[in-house]
Structure formats: structure tokens, C-alpha cells
Amino acid sequence: MKKFTINRFLVKLHDPRERTFFLALFGGKMLGLLACFVIVFGLPALLTSMTGKAHAQTASATSNTVAKALDAATNAIAGAAAAAPAADATPPNPPYVNPLNTMWVLVTAFLVFFMQAGFMFLEAGFARTRETVNVLLEGIVDTCLCGVLFWAFGFAWMFGSGNGFIGNQYYFLQGIPDTYGSTGVATLAYFLFQFAFADTCSTITSGAMLGRTGFWGDLWYSIGVSGFLYPIFGHWAWGPDGWLNNIKPAAFHDFAGSTVVHTIGGMIALAGAIVLGPRLGRRFKRDGGGPMPGHNMTIAAVGAVILWFGWYGFNPGSTLSAMDMQGIARVAANTTLAACSGGLASLFFVYPRSRKWDCGMTLNGLLAGLVAITCPCYWVSPGGSLIIGAVAGVFVVVATDVLEYLRIDDPCGAFPVHGVCGIWGTLSLGLFATGEFGAPTPTGADTSADALVKGLLYGGGTDQLVAQVIGNGAIGIGVFIVAMALMYAVKATGTLRISKEGELEGLDLHEHGAGAYPEQVTSSI
Amino acid sequence: MKKIEAIIKPFKLEEVKDGLHDVGVEGMTVSEVKGFGRQKGHTEIYRGSEYTVDFLPKIKIELVLPDSKVPEAVGAIIKAAKTGKIGDGKIFVFSVEEVIRIRTEERGEAAV
Numbered sequence: 151m152k153k154f155t156i157n158r159f160l161v162k163l164h165d166p167r168e169r170t171f172f173l174a175l176f177g178g179k180m181l182g183l184l185a186c187f188v189i190v191f192g193l194p195a196l197l198t199s200m201t202g203k204a205h206a207q208t209a210s211a212t213s214n215t216v217a218k219a220l221d222a223a224t225n226a227i228a229g230a231a232a233a234a235p236a237a238d239a240t241p242p243n244p245p246y247v248n249p250l251n252t253m254w255v256l257v258t259a260f261l262v263f264f265m266q267a268g269f270m271f272l273e274a275g276f277a278r279t280r281e282t283v284n285v286l287l288e289g290i291v292d293t294c295l296c297g298v299l300f301w302a303f304g305f306a307w308m309f310g311s312g313n314g315f316i317g318n319q320y321y322f323l324q325g326i327p328d329t330y331g332s333t334g335v336a337t338l339a340y341f342l343f344q345f346a347f348a349d350t351c352s353t354i355t356s357g358a359m360l361g362r363t364g365f366w367g368d369l370w371y372s373i374g375v376s377g378f379l380y381p382i383f384g385h386w387a388w389g390p391d392g393w394l395n396n397i398k399p400a401a402f403h404d405f406a407g408s409t410v411v412h413t414i415g416g417m418i419a420l421a422g423a424i425v426l427g428p429r430l431g432r433r434f435k436r437d438g439g440g441p442m443p444g445h446n447m448t449i450a451a452v453g454a455v456i457l458w459f460g461w462y463g464f465n466p467g468s469t470l471s472a473m474d475m476q477g478i479a480r481v482a483a484n485t486t487l488a489a490c491s492g493g494l495a496s497l498f499f500v501y502p503r504s505r506k507w508d509c510g511m512t513l514n515g516l517l518a519g520l521v522a523i524t525c526p527c528y529w530v531s532p533g534g535s536l537i538i539g540a541v542a543g544v545f546v547v548v549a550t551d552v553l554e555y556l557r558i559d560d561p562c563g564a565f566p567v568h569g570v571c572g573i574w575g576t577l578s579l580g581l582f583a584t585g586e587f588g589a590p591t592p593t594g595a596d597t598s599a600d601a602l603v604k605g606l607l608y609g610g611g612t613d614q615l616v617a618q619v620i621g622n623g624a625i626g627i628g629v630f631i632v633a634m635a636l637m638y639a640v641k642a643t644g645t646l647r648i649s650k651e652g653e654l655e656g657l658d659l660h661e662h663g664a665g666a667y668p669e670q671v672t673s674s675i
Numbered sequence: 676m677k678k679i680e681a682i683i684k685p686f687k688l689e690e691v692k693d694g695l696h697d698v699g700v701e702g703m704t705v706s707e708v709k710g711f712g713r714q715k716g717h718t719e720i721y722r723g724s725e726y727t728v729d730f731l732p733k734i735k736i737e738l739v740l741p742d743s744k745v746p747e748a749v750g751a752i753i754k755a756a757k758t759g760k761i762g763d764g765k766i767f768v769f770s771v772e773e774v775i776r777i778r779t780e781e782r783g784e785a786a787v
Binding site for chain 2: 431654655656659662663664665668
């Protein structure tokens, strides 16, 4: 090895090739050094700016909470007589209200998050063996992506103030207040709750696209769905200044997201299924074929029940207030009843044609009932819920037939369940709202005349129905158009659909290197 | 009468079945099997590490035909199952002594 000398270095510099090599090497080192500097100085500055804020907030929140808890304890000890004047002295909210409501929102957020397990089970069960790993991993990666995107800008666009069409506040959760809006719920609890909703929306989509979507394509469209489509269209209805809140004569109402979560998810699912085309070898009814059966009904059935369980967070949690106790009880009961009637309606609607008690369709039927009751759950009666669910249970079967006729391959029935019944559920509020219930507030139900919601069948006229049509139509049609553009854009990159060989071999082996059940023969019979 | 036993790649089953149907084959028996030939095994991934799978999943098709139909059927299988890559499988043809349909107790070609 030759010894390095300055002379030899200078001589070498005359050679253009050596010079380029040196400059490239030197430039690389400098870039590396720069990166080190950025990491050493920039990152701590960035992190302290974030955590500093969070710390300050936590500290003040904690001291508040402690003080309030002490207050409450003292009041309790002092007895009712002493408590009454103390409560009068404090401003409108009693001290236990915010912690209690935050607790409620967090618990329901955890329940909604667990719906992810339900979706993964349901979709894996409805998939063929060869694409099981793909579906499972997609559910997980969707969740992870959605969390990061919602932190970065999803929450900002959806729940920040801006204009009627998009929010523009709280990027990277910077500058968030202690509690969100007038809810009195800790903002990060609210963020977590809404993240779980966003995640649900993006996972719905994958159900219609499984079995043939390449993993890169999955990643691209998932970023589009949970980063852009859901937050922006969601802002229209749920943003603090969304334009659908201000339409006349009645504001658009979507209690827990028949439109915002399910219609959006279902429409994107439909766009994805159309752009992808059917799985190879899928023959439709009018061509003498039929659906490809799912590989595991045990998992699918348990998945549907887990989703039902998760819905007890989805709907009752959307009150954002445990203080409205009649409200959360009514919502939970309505949710249950709609699922029951949805499942039964599907079961009995399908029975006459096949003379078989169809498990798969019953699962989708109960989910259809749940999707439909998601919007009206707060404003309708238990009897109304039964009807709403039953109609959804029929719609889901009819919609599945229509997709089959149109030769659109939706392996899980994401569009019939979430799209069609999301639309039905949103509209049903305009028919079945009883006019007795207004809105949940941090301290209880608001039943002032302005807040009450009354539907056509209860003598409320068509105002609410019109508002529901406008809201659902604007969001549903808008999101479908943008989703078609998104899917065609991903298709143009060549990553949306997997190669023919890969699809025939199965996504698991081709994309993930191994199947879900490596000790069993992978069935293709 | 001859018995054809074909071992093919699993994802070719649908095409082979359709191909055989087109040349007039009315029934077959199919089983999921594992094995290897010159292709040997392949590697799969588990938690970031590769492992070798020696026995690959294959499909075995069995059918019994009158002698006259055998060349056609063999041709159909080859046409449908061929990818030109290693691991396409093999076809075996055997002579069959007797065939009996259990329901009617018919024997010979009538029972095929």
C-alpha cells in the first residue's frame, strides 16, 4: 500500500477522473457532516419545541385536575348543603366534567381502535388463503401510516379551523389547546379518538381491493386516503367551520360518521374495485360463475362480532360526553338494535333464493345495520333503529347483486356495506329523527328548540332530509370523483395491480415471501 | 383404459381443468400434494430471515380414460400447465386393469 503524500494528491488532482472522484467523496463527507450537525442541533430544538409545549400543558392540566379532584372531594365530604353553593360559585362546568368526558372519549377511542382487529379478521376470513398475510399486514400498515399522517396534517386539515372546505391549524399537533373546542375533552384524547376513526375509513377500502393490489400500490393509495381524502372531505361535515354545518334551512347532521367514515370509505372502495378490475379467474353470475369463497368463516364471523363490539365506542363515544347519560345509553341501545335487525333482515332476505341460512351475508347484514345507524343513532328511537337496520340488511343484499351484475369484484362487500348503507343511514335521519333530541354537550343533553332534529315521518317536514341529501351527495360524489383520480394516478405508476404471475401464485408468497399457514398445503382447489 | 396422473403447479389447476373439459373429459380427482423434483425447494421469509422449503405444494390430478382419448388429454394438460420454467410438473400414464362403477356395478369402459 502506497503512502499518502500531499504531492501525490496534487498530482492526482490534475486527472479529471480522479478530481471528480475526490469531489464526489468530499461532497459526500460534507453532506454527512451537515446531517450530523442538523441531528445534533436541529432535532433537540425541534423536539423541545414540541415536548416543551406538551409538558407545560400536561403540567397545567394535571394541576388543574388535581385541584378539581380535591374540590370535588371536599364538596362530597361537606355534604349536599355545602356542595350546592360551591357548584354555583364555579363557572358552568362542575369540576369532574372534563376528566370524566376525557375518560369516556379515551375508553371509546380504545374500542374504536379495536375495530381494526375486527376488520383484519373479517377481511382475512373473506380472503383466499393465498392473500391472508397481505390483508393482515395491510390492516396494520394502514394503522401505522394513518397515525403518522394524522399527526402531521390529517388532524390539522380535518379539525383545525380554516375555511369551509379545509382546516389550517394544529399541523404536527403544534399549538393545540388544552381541550378541544367546546368539548372540554383533552385535545390529545380527541386526536386519538379521531385517529381511530380515520384508520377505520382507510381499512374499509382494502376490503374491496384485496387479492390483486400490489403492496406499493397499497401504500400509495393508503397515503391518499388517510392523509388527504378522509381529512379534507371529513372537514366539510365535522370541521369546526365545515360548510355543511351552515347550510339552510337545516344543518347537515352526521352523528358518528355514516357519511364521513362509511360513505367515504365505501366510495373509495368502489373506485378501487372498478379501477383494479376483478381478480383473475373471478367469473360473475351472468357469466355462469360466482364469488370466490373466503377461506375461513370462523375468523370472518368473529371479526364481524369484534366490529360490533367496537361500534360501542364508535357511536356512543361520538357524544364526546359521558354527562349526557341518556344520550349514550340511547345511542348504545340503538346501535345494538340496528345490528340485530340488519343481521336478521339479510338472513331472511337471502334464505328464499338459496334455501340456505347464509353466514357470510348475515355478517354483512349486521354490519350494514351498524353502518346505517351510525349517523342517526342519537336522534332516533329504538323502534326507528330496528327499521333503519332492517332496511340496511335488505339494501346490502341488493347492492351485492348489483355489483355482481356490473361485474365489479368486491371480495368483502365493502361498498354494499359501507357505501350503500352509509348513504341509507345518512338519509334515514331525515326520515326517522323523532324531534325529541338535540345535541350532546359536555354537561348533558341540549334539548333547546334550535338543536332539535325532526324527520319527515315524525312531522318535521323535509328540511332535515334535504340537508342529509345535500351533505351525503356532496361528500359521496366528491370523494368518488377524487378517488377515481387517485386510483388512476396510482395505476399510472404501475404499482396498483400486481403482475399476473404474482396474483396466480398468491400475494403472500409473491409480496411477503411466505404464506399465512406455511405448514399446510396452500389450497387452490 | 389408461390412468393419467399429472402433477402440476397449483395455480395452473383452473386452466388445466378447463383445458381437459374442452377435450371432453368428464371427471377427475384432484389432491393437494407436496414434493420436489429437479426444481428442489425454494426459500420463504419468516420474521426477516429466510428458510428453505424442501417440499413444494403441487396439485395431483388423476383421471381414467379410454385409450383413444389419452393423447388428447395429455396434450391439453401440457398446453395448459406449461410455463416453460422449472417446476411445471410431470404426467404419468398407466394401464388400468378394471374399472367398476359402484352404484350400477358396471365394468370396463362403460364405467369410466
